[in-house]
Amino acid sequence: VIAPGAIGIAAFRELLRSGRVAVEEVDRFDTTGLSAHKAALVRDFKPRDFIPLMKLRRMNGLSRLAVAAAKLAIEDCGATLSPETGVAIGTAFGPVQTSVEYMQEYVEKGASLAPPQLFAESVANAPGSHIAIEWGLRGFNLTITQRESSALAAAMYAATQLVKGSAQAALIGGVEEANEMLFSVLDRIGALAHADGDLDEAARPFDPRRNGFVLGEGSAMLVAGAGTRKPYGWLAGFGIARDTTAPISDWGTDPESVVRAMKSALDDAGVDTVDAIYASANGSLRGDELERLAIERLFPGKPVIATKQIFGEYAAGGALQLIAALLATDEERHQNVLVNAISAGGGIICCVISRDAA
Amino acid sequence: MRSPDLSTRIAVTGTGIVCSIGRNKEEVWQAIVESRAGIGKLTRFPGETFPTDLAAESNAELPAGRRLSRTDQLAILAAREAVAQAGDIPLARAVVSSGTSTGGLLEGEDYYFRRIVRGRRRAPASRVLQQPTSGPSDAVAAAFRLGGGVISNATACASAGAAIGMAADYLRSGHADVAIAGGSDALCRLTYSGFNVLQAVDPEPCSPFGAQRKGITLGEGAGYLVLERWDDAIARGATILAELSGYGASCDAHHPTAPAEDGHGAEAAMRRALAEGKMTPASVDYVNAHGTGTALNDAAETRAIIAALGTDVPVSSSKSYFGHTLGASGAVEAVVTVLALQHQIAPPTLRLHESAAECSLDYIPHTPRPMKMTNVLSNTFGFGGSNVSLLFKRA
Numbered sequence: 116v117i118a119p120g121a122i123g124i125a126a127f128r129e130l131l132r133s134g135r136v137a138v139e140e141v142d143r144f145d146t147t148g149l150s151a152h153k154a155a156l157v158r159d160f161k162p163r164d165f166i167p168l169m170k171l172r173r174m175n176g177l178s179r180l181a182v183a184a185a186k187l188a189i190e191d192c193g194a195t196l197s198p199e200t201g202v203a204i205g206t207a208f209g210p211v212q213t214s215v216e217y218m219q220e221y222v223e224k225g226a227s228l229a230p231p232q233l234f235a236e237s238v239a240n241a242p243g244s245h246i247a248i249e250w251g252l253r254g255f256n257l258t259i260t261q262r263e264s265s266a267l268a269a270a271m272y273a274a275t276q277l278v279k280g281s282a283q284a285a286l287i288g289g290v291e292e293a294n295e296m297l298f299s300v301l302d303r304i305g306a307l308a309h310a311d312g313d314l315d316e317a318a319r320p321f322d323p324r325r326n327g328f329v330l331g332e333g334s335a336m337l338v339a340g341a342g343t344r345k346p347y348g349w350l351a352g353f354g355i356a357r358d359t360t361a362p363i364s365d366w367g368t369d370p371e372s373v374v375r376a377m378k379s380a381l382d383d384a385g386v387d388t389v390d391a392i393y394a395s396a397n398g399s400l401r402g403d404e405l406e407r408l409a410i411e412r413l414f415p416g417k418p419v420i421a422t423k424q425i426f427g428e429y430a431a432g433g434a435l436q437l438i439a440a441l442l443a444t445d446e447e448r449h450q451n452v453l454v455n456a457i458s459a460g461g462g463i464i465c466c467v468i469s470r471d472a473a
Numbered sequence: 474m475r476s477p478d479l480s481t482r483i484a485v486t487g488t489g490i491v492c493s494i495g496r497n498k499e500e501v502w503q504a505i506v507e508s509r510a511g512i513g514k515l516t517r518f519p520g521e522t523f524p525t526d527l528a529a530e531s532n533a534e535l536p537a538g539r540r541l542s543r544t545d546q547l548a549i550l551a552a553r554e555a556v557a558q559a560g561d562i563p564l565a566r567a568v569v570s571s572g573t574s575t576g577g578l579l580e581g582e583d584y585y586f587r588r589i590v591r592g593r594r595r596a597p598a599s600r601v602l603q604q605p606t607s608g609p610s611d612a613v614a615a616a617f618r619l620g621g622g623v624i625s626n627a628t629a630c631a632s633a634g635a636a637i638g639m640a641a642d643y644l645r646s647g648h649a650d651v652a653i654a655g656g657s658d659a660l661c662r663l664t665y666s667g668f669n670v671l672q673a674v675d676p677e678p679c680s681p682f683g684a685q686r687k688g689i690t691l692g693e694g695a696g697y698l699v700l701e702r703w704d705d706a707i708a709r710g711a712t713i714l715a716e717l718s719g720y721g722a723s724c725d726a727h728h729p730t731a732p733a734e735d736g737h738g739a740e741a742a743m744r745r746a747l748a749e750g751k752m753t754p755a756s757v758d759y760v761n762a763h764g765t766g767t768a769l770n771d772a773a774e775t776r777a778i779i780a781a782l783g784t785d786v787p788v789s790s791s792k793s794y795f796g797h798t799l800g801a802s803g804a805v806e807a808v809v810t811v812l813a814l815q816h817q818i819a820p821p822t823l824r825l826h827e828s829a830a831e832c833s834l835d836y837i838p839h840t841p842r843p844m845k846m847t848n849v850l851s852n853t854f855g856f857g858g859s860n861v862s863l864l865f866k867r868a
Contacts (some may be wrong), residue, residue: 148593148594173729198726201722201724202724207605207607208605209606209627214578214581214663215585217663217666217667218582218585218586218662218663221662221663221666222586222589225522226521226522226523226524226662226665226666226669227522227523227524227666227669227670228670229666229667229670230670231667231670231671234663234666234667234668234670234671235671235729235730235856236729237663237667238574238627238629238855238856238857239606239627239628239629240627240628240629240855240856240857240859241729241856241857243628243724243857243859244724244729244856244857244858244859245729247724247725247726247857247858248726248727248728248729248858250726251726252724252726253723253724253725253726253737253738253741254722254723254724255635255722255723255724256628256722256723256724256857256858256859257626257628257635257639257722257859258626258627258628259624259625259626260576260605260606260607260625260626260627261607261610261623261624261625262605262607262611268624272639274474275474275476275477275639275642275643275646276642276722278474278475278476278477279476279477279479279642280476281722281745296585296601299593299598300598300601303598304598350474351474352474352475353474353648354648355568355621355622355624355643355648355649356620356621356622357568357614357619357620357621357622357623358620359565359618359619359620361615362615363540363541363611363612363615364540364611372620376622379648383474383475383648384474458607458623460607460611460614460615460623461611461614461615461623462607462610462611462614462622462623462624463622464622
């Protein structure tokens with residue numbers, strides 16, 4: 116885990132226990148004139164602690180976060196990964212910052228003189244590629260970019276390949292980088308939580324006063340199918356659906372679609388119910404309401420945990436949410452928990468995580 | 474969790490395509506049999522100067538829609554053709570799986586330029602909303618009201634191949650009943666400039682596997698397949714166009730942009746596709762190659778094909794017709810591959826006047842070749858060393 120407020124799984128566990136949120140005033144770029152001024156940013160991350168300087172020069176910020184998280188995950192699993200290991204990474208926006216930097220050079224120096232190194236890093240799968248090169252992983256290598264459900268979709272793909280036997284193990288995760296372009300655009304469209312009258316700026320999942328989510332960044336990776344340590348848990352089943360009432364860039368209004376995906380995940384896992392739901396809720400008006408209605412229909416009275424107020428939204432958040440749920444099977448002694456990812460545009464992916472093997 | 478049941482056969486019941494040689498598959502196939510390429514002067518970015526000036530642009534009239542990028546529009550056009558051909562499919566249980574390299578970056582660039590001129594507060598954010606690489610899948614899902622799910626991947630030029638393979642897996646595991654799978658990419662300045670600064674663009678129309686090849690020709694387009702479980706397709710009386718019998722994916726783990734010179738990753742992808750389809754190397758009748766026209770790719774892919782399949786299999790590159798459609802290429806070329814199976818005609822490699830010394834296979838030069846084909850492979854490889862090979866079987 117390379118998360119806002121936590122580097123490493125122990126620190127992340129501590130963050131979750133503490134009840135703190137890792138959201139702070141943005142000081143990396145200017146937010147003057149915007150409605151929102153806070154984000155869940157990764158501090159105290161020193162890429163050189165994880166990646167040799169020579170290699171670091173060839174990686175953009177997104178790749179550095181992902182490679183560092185992968186290094187921690189591989190060390191934690193305790194095994195040397197076989198070359199037959201696949202990589203599946205989710206990122207909602209990918210290397211936006213690199214594209215911006217490329218276009219700056221393009222404007223300043225001309226289309227013929229922009230730096231090729233920036234172009235090579237401008238593809239969304241650059242982080243996955245660096246991970247494959249660093250550890251010699253020759254299995255599948257895929258980068259999923261399905262908005263808020265990117266990380267869970269990556270987990271579903273990788274788990275499918277593992278049960279199919281296409282690879283021996285997989286590195287699964289998500290990565291996202293906050294930057295001025297992304298922040299200002301999300302702010303302009305009113306997606307970000309903001310202060311309003313007496314209300315301070317914070318993501319308030321499921322709260323009637325909510326007015327948006329907090330942008331997060333970082334990377335979380337997990338190793339599936341290999342390792343010498345006791346497993347944190349098992350990816351037990353997945354469900355996928357789409358809300359046909361959703362417009363292209365917002366959440367829809369049909370909770371039955373979410374119910375369908377949750378039921379499908381339970382069915383895939385072969386379980387009747389779960390002990391808790393790690394909700395997709397991030398503080399957005401429509402998304403949270405949709406999920407609330409769906410959970411009330413299928414799991415009335417079950418504990419619902421909304422973690423994205425702690426470390427923010429998007430693919431890093433999706434992967435951190437997955438890891439938070441894995442930790443909960445141990446901490447809370449939950450047998451099965453459900454993780455939801457509900458995207459603007461209507462995409463829904465749900466995953467059942469089990470404490471023990473089926 | 475349920476594993477994809479590999480004994481479940483996957484039927485292709487619809488195909489759709491748009492690229493520089495046609496707005497639909499009839500036009501595309503007509504151009505292919507007439508050996509007519511669609512490569513001309515770049516017109517999309519007037520006033521801007523690049524080291525090379527050729528492109529394979531689509532002239533299709535695109536479906537209008539608020540907040541649709543050009544990439545999204547190309548996707549809807551191709552998906553519409555595929556869905557129409559498939560007929561009465563259960564859209565409420567249909568998943569869409571798309572690959573794209575840049576999504577709506579073209580519109581993102583417009584936003585970026587406006588920001589430079591007008592400042593952050595006065596540039597219309599609606600333009601940049603079109604940028605996410607989830608755009609093609611989101612747009613296709615919305616256009617056809619698909620209820621089964623929506624997945625996007627941006628795995629550079631291997632994207633659409635991966636999108637198709639993944640969709641087949643979800644049909645086989647019962648996570649969806651029908652899939653609309655493919656990819657889309659519109660030309661944008663960043664890729665046009667980027668491949669030029671990498672010196673990977675041929676100043677002449679690309680000549681894959683040729684002795685004089687100097688790189689790719691950049692193109693744009695979209696391709697989609699409708700996939701169903703074979704028994705479902707039969708049960709509803711659908712016309713089956715081909716079978717998607719295998720999907721193989723691998724990574725070179727070698728270099729961010731260059732392929733491994735020995736072709737080991739490409740070889741592994743082809744071997745995995747064959748293993749999934751339970752086919753022997755000798756049973757492959759034709760390979761629709763990735764064949765970009767770069768010195769490294771064509772040599773490495775040739776080595777990979779020889780290692781995986783031997784030296785007898787005919788190979789060609791459709792990119793000699795419509796350039797490299799980047800993230801869409803896996804789907805655009807999968808549609809061409811299915812058309813080749815249906816017509817029992819292998820498309821040629823155009824402008825292959827002399828094969829390079831390191832390219833020693835039969836590349837079907839100049840003119841289409843009528844031949845008996847049962848099992849064919851479609852290769853697609855990308856930046857980051859990602860490789861995908863799809864195995865199709867004649868229906």
